[in-house]
Amino acid sequence: MNILDELNQVSILQVAEDLGLEVQRHRMKCPFHEEDTPSLVLYPHTNSFYCFGCAKTGNSITLYSEIKHLDIKTTINEMASEYVTGFQKYTANPKKPLPKMNVLNVPEIRNIQAKEKPTAEIHSQIYEAFRDFCLQQKSNELSQTALDYLKHRGFTEKTIKDFRLFAIKDYTEVTWYLKQRFSYLDLQESGLYNVKNNLIFYSHSLIIPYYRAGRIVYLQGRVIGKPAEGTNRYCFLNNQPLTLFNADSLLKVRMGETVYVTEGAFDCIRLVQEGKVAVSLGTANIFKKEWAKLFKRVNVVFYLDNDKAGHKAADELEKIFSHFNISCSRKNLPDEYKDVNDYYTGKLGSNEQLGLF
Ligand SMILES: [Zn+2]
Structure with missing residues (x-):
């Protein structure tokens, strides 16, 4: 203890x-x-x-x-x-035991992942308590809106369940619950609460969990629908390093199989729904060089947003991956589509009401 x-x-x-x-x-x-x-x-x-x-x-x-x-x-x-009897002065950085990662059976990937600082066990516990509490609450207007929105974007119920996407249904209740279970310090350090002890996902009630070896290691919030003036579409945890979304799928790919790399988590989720293997960077302007080695055995296809940032990121990524001798190429979206998910939604003809959001 x-x-x-x-x-x-x-x-x-x-x-x-x-x-x-x-x-x-x-x-x-x-x-x-x-x-x-x-x-x-x-x-x-x-x-x-x-x-x-x-x-x-x-x-x-x-x-x-x-x-x-x-x-x-x-x-x-x-x-x-x-x-506490027998207490010895607390040191600034207690060595916490590393969380058990038991799914990683590819030797090369295990080595690389070990280099990435693992998410503290207590942080995973907080993220999972947050998810579990939200999921077990009765659905309400807010969660229904979130679900409708996801379906409008073309996601099936199975996909929503598989990725364990969830919505915050009641800010007061979930905050009350978490503050009962965890110390303010841990909640702040997990990045889920700010220094004023407020939940950071205030306008971002749709939550996308990032998993590694089955544990939640990161959370991203999204505005349901179109963000209000001055609000970002996405909200990322405070002071927590961004990690790859859906990285566990890299453990199951066969040699030479194609893996798509997208910007947004939704694009990645959509490609998986279409039967492909995909991971997402979360944003176009962050890529950690150590991630490149995770892709060593596969055929990487960058499938980024159809905008300036996306094109620039694809240029950069191709350079990094070539440096590591990883086979990679780029797939471009047709001009009229901004991102992968829009493309698939458009193709399926289910976007008549997109303006609603
Ligand atoms: Zn009082």
Whole structure:
């Protein structure tokens, strides 16, 4: 068990008492807003708290750090010396055990992937708790809109399920749930919450999970339909390295098989739906050279957006891949289509109502 797990188990009642807070029947006056009657409730079974007056929420660690105005490192050191027996001073970078990656059976790929910093286990846990909570909530207007939108873009229910795309149905509820389960620090470090402890996917309620060896290692949010003025279509995690979308499919390809490389995750998903093998870069302007080696055994076809950025990226990628002696070529979209998914949707004649979104 790491020190944070241990501290999360320290009784919040004990911490409140030690901080000199006046608690009666698990309730106290909120130190975070002015009030006369106590509306902050301590939950001993989860060691968390919630204020019904100002909606402040947290766990034993956050309560301690907020009341004493300490940064997180100092908090951990202080709390550990106080509550954890045999504690040795916390070092800045505890060596977390690497998550188990057991699907990687191609020796070359295993070597390369080992170089890429694995997503912290706790981050995967957060992303998966986020997905599972959203998926188990009853569908509502928002999730129905998301589903309709996906179908309009030509995706089948099977595809949506296979890629485990999901929508945020209720921001308050999912945030409440995650804050009960995880510390603010972990939520922030996972990139899913910003420094103000708000979920970053505020306007981006359609979520695209990135998997590696079956675990979620990255999340991308998308606006449902057309973004409002000044809002980007996509939202990426804060401070988390972008990784290839659908990279696990590279483990199953046969020597010499064609693998398409697209910009957007939707383009990749669409090609898979059409029976092809595809991965996506997430965006045209990021490609990590170490990824190139993942494609060593295959025939790569770049199938990028039909715009300036896409063409430029394809030029660059061809250079990188040639440098690694990987066979690659480029497929261009007909002029009238902007990206792969539009092309397939157009071809199927299901785009009459695209203007709706
Ligand atoms: Zn309050």
